[in-house]
Amino acid sequence: MKTSLKRELLDHGATVVGIAGLNGYLSGEISHLDRAVSIGVDRRLNEETLALLMKLQKRVVRFLKARGHKALAIPPDSDRRKDTFISKLYSLFNHKMAATSAGLGWIGKNGLLISPSHGPRLSLVTVLTDARLRPDEPIEHCLCGQCVLCIDHCPSRAITGATWSRSAPFVELVRLAECRSHKTTKRQTTGKPNCGLCINVCPYGRTKGYQDQVP
Amino acid sequence: MATEEKKKELLEKLRNAVIQYDEDTAKEAANEALSTGMEANDAIFNGLVSGMVEVGRMFEAQEYFVPELLMCADALYAGLDILKPHVKQLDLGVKGSVVIGTVEGDVHDIGKNIVKMMFDVAGFTVYDLGRDVPLDKFVAEQLRTDSDLVCLSAMMTTTMTGMKKVIDDLRTKNPNVKIMIGGAPVSQDVADKYGADGYAKDATNALKDAINMVASLKKMKDEVEAKKAK
Numbered sequence: 001m002k003t004s005l006k007r008e009l010l011d012h013g014a015t016v017v018g019i020a021g022l023n024g025y026l027s028g029e030i031s032h033l034d035r036a037v038s039i040g041v042d043r044r045l046n047e048e049t050l051a052l053l054m055k056l057q058k059r060v061v062r063f064l065k066a067r068g069h070k071a072l073a074i075p076p077d078s079d080r081r082k083d084t085f086i087s088k089l090y091s092l093f094n095h096k097m098a099a100t101s102a103g104l105g106w107i108g109k110n111g112l113l114i115s116p117s118h119g120p121r122l123s124l125v126t127v128l129t130d131a132r133l134r135p136d137e138p139i140e141h142c143l144c145g146q147c148v149l150c151i152d153h154c155p156s157r158a159i160t161g162a163t164w165s166r167s168a169p170f171v172e173l174v175r176l177a178e179c180r181s182h183k184t185t186k187r188q189t190t191g192k193p194n195c196g197l198c199i200n201v202c203p204y205g206r207t208k209g210y211q212d213q214v215p
Numbered sequence: 216m217a218t219e220e221k222k223k224e225l226l227e228k229l230r231n232a233v234i235q236y237d238e239d240t241a242k243e244a245a246n247e248a249l250s251t252g253m254e255a256n257d258a259i260f261n262g263l264v265s266g267m268v269e270v271g272r273m274f275e276a277q278e279y280f281v282p283e284l285l286m287c288a289d290a291l292y293a294g295l296d297i298l299k300p301h302v303k304q305l306d307l308g309v310k311g312s313v314v315i316g317t318v319e320g321d322v323h324d325i326g327k328n329i330v331k332m333m334f335d336v337a338g339f340t341v342y343d344l345g346r347d348v349p350l351d352k353f354v355a356e357q358l359r360t361d362s363d364l365v366c367l368s369a370m371m372t373t374t375m376t377g378m379k380k381v382i383d384d385l386r387t388k389n390p391n392v393k394i395m396i397g398g399a400p401v402s403q404d405v406a407d408k409y410g411a412d413g414y415a416k417d418a419t420n421a422l423k424d425a426i427n428m429v430a431s432l433k434k435m436k437d438e439v440e441a442k443k444a445k
Contacts, residue, residue, distance in 0.1 A: 029281045058239075065235060072282050084292075085285035085328075 002133045005063055009039060012059060013052050015122060016040040016115060018102025021135030022128075025101065027092045033072050033128035035135065038095070038102040040115060040122035050076060053125045060127040069131035076125050095124040100166055103136040106143055107164035110150040110198035111174040116143070119205030120198070140166045150198035156182035159198065222253055229262025229294060234269050236286035241294035248298070255301035259336055263294050271329065284325065288332060295336060302338060314356045315366040316344030317398075318377040323370035326398060330366060330415070350377050354384045357392055367411075369398040379409045386410065 006017045020036040037060050041049055057073045064071040072086075074093050081087060096113045100106055104122070108114035115122050142163040151159045158178035162171045183195055225248050232241035241263070248258040270287045273279040279287070313334055317327050324346040334341045342360050344352055357365050365385060369375040378396050385392055395413040396406055406414035 032280055033282065065237075070283060072286070085288045086282065089282055089285065 001067065001131070005037070005060070005133070008063065009037075009056055009059065012056060013041065014039050014056055015042040015118060016104050018099065018104045018136045019133045020098045020101035020103075020138070022098065022101060025097065026128075029089060030072065030092055030128060033070060033130050035129050035131060035133045036098040036102065037127045037129065037133070038098040038104055039125050039127075040099065040104055040113075040118070041124075042118055043121045043123050049123050050078070053123055057125045057127060064127070064129050064131050067131065069129050071131075072128040074126045074128065076123060078123075093126070093128070095126050098126045099124055101135070101138045103139050106139045106141065106166075107173065108142065108150070108202065108204075109144050109148070109161060109163065109173060110154075110159055110202070112199065114144065114202065114204050117205055119202045121202075121205055138166060147203065149201040149203065153197045153201045154179075155195065155197065158182070221251060222257075225251065225253060226258070226262040226265070229258060230266035230269070232294065233263055233266030233287050233290050234273075236283060236290050238290045238293040241290040242297060245294040245297035249301060255298045259295065259298050259302065263291050263298075264333070264336060267291050267329075267332070281325065284329075288329070291332065291336075299338075311363040312340035312342065312360060313364040313366055314342045314344065314353060314360060314362045315368070316348035316353060317346040317368045317370070318353075318374050318381065319347060319350050320377065321369050321371055321374035322346050323398075324368070326370070327366075327368040330368070330397065350381050350384070353381045354388055357385060358388060362392070364393045364395065367394070367396045369396075369401065372400045375400050375405070378411070382409050382411055 002019060009017045016039075018038045020038055021034065022036055023034045026034060039053070039056050039060070041053055041056070043049055053076050057075070061071040061073050072089075074090055074095065075081075077095065096107060099113045099122075105113045105115035108120060110120060112120035113122060113124065114120050142165065144163070148161070151161055156178040158175045160172055160175060162173055164171065164173060179195075186192065186195060225244055228244040229241065229248065232238075232244055244262070245258065248262070249255070267287065270279060270284060274284050315327060315331050315334070317324050327346065331341055331343055340362075342356055342362060344356060353365055353367065356362075365381075367378045367381060369378060375398065378401075382394055382396075385394060393412045394410075395415060396409065396411045397415045401414060403414050
C-alpha cells in the first residue's frame with residue numbers, strides 16, 4: 001500500500017514523499033492518527049504550488065478512505081480557512097515535525113526544513129491517518145555542518161546559529177521578532193514582505209552558484 | 216421532478232458525504248438535490264442530518280474521535296450553506312430563538328456545539344454563549360434577546376448543579392421561557408427535579424423537543440394576543 005501511494009503521488013507532481021511514524025509525538029485529540037504522509041513540492045513551481053499541494057492532499061485522502069482508513073488533511077500553513085470546525089485542531093500539528101520524522105530532511109540553522117536534494121525549497125502538506133503504513137527512517141540531526149551562509153546573509157541578524165536535533169528539546173533557531181520586523185520594513189519600502197535570503201543562499205539543492213559549498 | 220429512486224439515491228449521497236466527512240461530495244450532492252427539484256428541507260433532514268445522527272452514534276461507540284466529528288460537521292455545513300437559502304420557512308412550522316451554553320466550571324462543549332448545529336440547521340436564531348458560562352449570563356442574555364428557549368449543557372456532576380440555579384433564576388424573571396438541559400450526567404429524573412421543561416438524550420431529540428416547546432409557546436402567545444384583541 002505504501003509503495004503504491006508513494007508512486008501515485010510522485011506520478012502526479014509530488015517532489016518528495018515520506019511516511020512518518022508519530023506515535024507519542026501527537027497531542028491527545030489526534031493521537032489515534034499516528035501515521036503521517038508528508039508531501040513536499042518544489043517551490044520553484046511558483047503560483048501553481050499551492051493548487052498542486054491541495055490536489056495531492058485530496059488524492060491521499062481519497063486513497064486512504066477508499067481503503068477504509070481515516071484521514072485528516074492538514075493544509076499548507078499559508079492557506080488555512082479559519083471558519084471550519086476542524087481548523088481549531090490545525091495548531092496542534094507541525095508540518096516540519098512530520099517531514100523530519102518521515103526522513104525528508106532536517107531543520108536547518110535558518111529554521112526551515114532542509115531536504116538533501118532540494119534544500120529549503122519545498123512546500124509541505126501532511127495527511128494524518130490511522131492506516132498502518134510502514135514509517136520511513138527519520139532524520140535525527142542537523143546536517144548543515146559548518147555552513148553559515150544563511151546567518152551571514154540574514155539582513156536582520158535573526159538567525160541564532162543554534163543547531164536542531166530531533167530528540168533535543170526546543171531551541172530558538174530564529175529570533176522571530178527580528179525576522180518579522182525586517183519583513184514589515186520591507187513591505188513598507190518595497191511593497192512586498194518577501195525576504196527569503198536564507199532560502200536563496202542555502203547551498204543544498206541550489207541550481208547555480210554556491211553548490212560547491214555543500215558541507 | 217425527481218423520481219423516488221433518484222431522490223433516495225441523493226439522500227443516501229448526502230448522508231454518506233457527512234459520515235465520510237467529504238465536503239466536496241456534500242456540496243455536489245446538495246447542488247444535485249436542488250437541480251432535481253428536491254425539497255431543501257427533505258435534503259437537510261433526511262440527508263445531511265440523518266448522516267450526522269449516525270456520526271453521533273459512531274462517536275459514542277468510539278469508532279470516530281474528535282477530529283472526525285469536526286470534519287463531519289464541516290461537511291454538513293458545506294451542504295447546508297447551499298441548501299439553506301432554499302428552505303421554505305413555513306415548512307418548519309415554527310421559528311424560534313435560543314440561548315445555549317455550557318454552564319460555569321465546565322469546558323466540555325462538543326455536545327453543546329452539535330446541538331447548536333441542529334438548531335442552526337432548523338433555522339433557529341442561536342445565541343451561543345460558549346463554554347464555562349457564568350450562571351447569571353444565561354438569564355441576562357435571555358432577557359436581552361427575548362429568546363423562546365434556553366439550553367443548558369453540563370458534562371460533569373459537579374457543574375450540573377449550577378443548572379438548578381439558572382433554572383430558578385429564569386423562572387423568577389420570566390416564567391414563560393422554556394428550558395432544556397442536556398449532557399452526560401443529566402437524565403429525565405434530573406430534569407424533573409430541577410424543574411426544566413425538557414431533557415434531551417441526544418442532539419436530534421433536543422431539536423424535536425425544542426420545536427414542540429417553541430410551538431406550544433407561540434400558541435400560548437397567540438392566545439394571549441387574541442384575547443387582548445377582543
